[in-house]
Amino acid sequence: MSITVAMYSHDSVGLGHARRNRALAYALAADLPRVTGQRVRGLLIAGHPDATQDALPEGWDWLVLPGFTSGDGGYVSRSLDISSARLTNLRSATAAAALKAMDPDLFIVDRHPFGVNGELTAALDMLRQREATTILGLREVLDSPEVAQREWASIGGADAVADRYDGIWVYGDRGIYNPLDTGEIPAALASRTRFTGYLAHGRPEDPVHPSSVRAPAPYVLTMVGGGSDGGAIGLAAARAQLPQGHSHIILTGPQMPAADHDAILDAARETGAAPGAVRVTRYAQHVPKLVRHAAAVVSMCGYNSMAEVMATTTPALVIPRNSRRAEQPRRAAALAAAGAVETLSQERLSPQELTRWFARAVTSRTLRDGIDLDGLTRIGDIAAAALPERTAAQKTTPLPTTVERPSYAYSR
Structure with missing residues (x-):
């Protein structure tokens, strides 16, 4: 049976x-x-x-x-x-x-x-x-x-x-x-x-293949969930200056509008970073592994993204969606109060803010043992x-x- x-x-x-x-x-x-x-x-x-x-x-x-x-x-x-x-x-x-x-x-x-x-x-x-x-x-x-x-x-x-x-x-x-x-x-x-x-x-983690998304370690990671409204975050991240010796993976999401995705690609090319230092792609099957091995993560504050982050000790800056629902700001506030993440509002989002946060975050780790x-x-x-x-x-x-x-x- x-x-x-x-x-x-x-x-x-x-x-x-x-x-x-x-x-x-x-x-x-x-x-x-x-x-x-x-x-x-x-x-x-x-x-x-x-x-x-x-x-x-x-x-x-x-x-x-x-x-x-x-x-x-x-x-x-x-x-x-x-x-x-x-x-x-x-x-x-x-x-x-x-x-x-x-x-x-x-x-x-x-x-x-x-x-x-x-x-x-x-x-x-x-x-x-x-x-x-x-x-x-x-x-x-x-x-x-x-x-x-x-x-x-x-x-x-x-x-x-x-x-x-x-x-x-x-x-x-x-x-x-x-x-x-x-x-x-x-x-x-x-x-x-x-x-x-x-x-x-225990979230499912697909195997890594030669064609899988990767970047030279150490790297920072930016991810915006499905991507339908993540264009501003991806663009600010692409324009941010990377910490010395770090590369950057930006996951724009399968639902990001083509114009937003292309703007992020263009911005990544214009930052002056070394060739191949910034990888922009819509999708990766092994996100939990990418999060775990990243030096720092910038993310929206959807449930699954936060679950993947909290399963690691990777420092995270969350930028909650402020439209459609109050879900993400409320989750961000609760997790920040527990010391699990740092937060940044959409109004304060800028390449300069992300540059400063990346520089500080890559030298630390975050313990989340007090959360079930x-x-x-x-x-x-x-x-x-x-x-x-x-x-x-x-x-x-x-x-x-x-x-x-x-x-x-x-x-x-």
Whole structure:
């Protein structure tokens, strides 16, 4: 017998939701066989084709839905020339058909309980009838309390979520930031909520190939997540002066507009740095390793970027996004208060500020031992405890203790 896991992420902006689910997939593929004695297979439902650039564990695969993106009046079709209503119907039917065919024991939804425009409602109702365990996975910071409360109200409030979800996993350390205390998660859902710890130690790390992004050590690293709004950070970093003897890798992200990416390339060529000292590229599969070996990192303050940073001792300067949501500034403030990062506002961003910070940071390291970063290393036990009774009843002879685990690094 085997355990089937399905996950969903809407992915309208950036790839953070899909990559968070991917990290969970690797952890579950490694640990659920050890805990339950059963093999594990899975399906990740995502909303952006770039998600599939990231490999999955053996026995897992991607299902990419036609994409939504954020428009002036809400969600609009990313590529198809159809209305939002028709795209919602298409995505809803596709997701429901896939979940019916997979018949998962465990279904994990990232951030949006009912998907875009309620597209998951039918699938969730079907899974409840089949006695699957349904979990809502939330990053530790949602938004300002006022915005979060409006969003809960718009989907029917805590009761609507409680009707369709068995539990809520918050991927954070409640001692650093507690969305129950701030009101970002309704108090009525507190009994269903479990804090896992940050998904930091044990994130999947793809192997390094001869063609992989690299730079001569020592190097500094700048990364801006998906890149859709990271142009100003990348440009300031490209114009910054490097510490003596250091090279620079700038990851602009697969979703950065071509004009912004090209401007960063031009700026890197004009700095007067030695040939090859500044490497500008959209994408690298082995970001955790790049962060770990960097002398210093400049980054936006998305959840996954911070998880990759906090798994290391690399000094980090975070420049939180100040548009769309209050998520990143609130996370940056909480992590800075814990001594995990330094922060710089978008208003103060300049090549000169980054030059000064790089010069100071490359001579130090940052300890983050006081933060719970072990969510991935315990998620197998958490998931096993949440599995439905029908799965427990199907258990066969436990697998050998030498079950092969997917290879990914544990950085301390």
